[in-house]
């Protein structure tokens with residue numbers, strides 16, 4: 001489907017309180033090989049939750065997520081896909097290495113996130129809407145420079161947690177990188193070297209064939225539509241999404 005047609009359809013669905021795959025979420029989810037492979041018989045041992053670093057800080061329990069997916073209940077799955085829960089995972093894969101039944105909760109979460117985005121349900125959660133920040137900043141850096149964090153696009157104003165030292169580093173980038181021996185934007189080997197265009201083209205091809213480009217376009221389009229609805233510019237919407245963080249709701253202590 002053409003990106004503009006797809007975006008219009010999603011916008012219309014959202015406006016009508018509808019979403020894509022309504023009534024077929026379970027069917028769609030179970031087409032994903034990560035679900036097919038990852039949903040072996042869970043015995044509710046809780047090892048995944050015990051080793052999960054995200055579960056220590058967030059109201060998050062990978063074992064419960066596996067249980068919800070295994071139930072194959074359409075309403076429960078819809079609730080999960082529009083919740084913040086699936087965005088708490090750090091994708092560290094500690095759970096995958098420890099599950100005695102060879103389940104893969106981390107990969108199940110990945111599949112859930114993808115369906116949440118494709119269906120449009122991710123726009124109903126605070127953490128889901130923050131995918132706009134990930135796409136606009138990190139994914140753009142990967143495609144343009146070959147790095148998810150690239151020093152020249154690092155904006156101190158949106159990362160004040162780095163404090164005055166971070167600000168100073170930001171203002172003296174070339175000097176600092178020269179002193180540390182990195183090869184910032186240089187040719188040849190070394191940290192932060194310039195990634196050749198052929199490699200960046202290959203990266204773009206990978207994004208295209210895996211569907212990442214399509215998802216990125218969808219997220220950018222959804223964010224723009226939401227900004228229009230909220231009477232904001234895209235930049236204002238970006239900052240509102242980026243700074244909104246209901247800690248009380250997310251943290252488990």
Ligand code: SF4
Pocket residue numbers: 048051052053054055062088089090091092093094095096105106107109
């Ligand atoms: S991949 Fe996600 S669910 Fe698994 S241990 Fe890491 S943070 Fe937890």
Ligand code: SF4
Pocket residue numbers: 041042043044045046047048049062063066098099100101102103104105
């Ligand atoms: S570690 Fe594996 S078997 Fe145990 S609760 Fe988690 S998914 Fe189920």
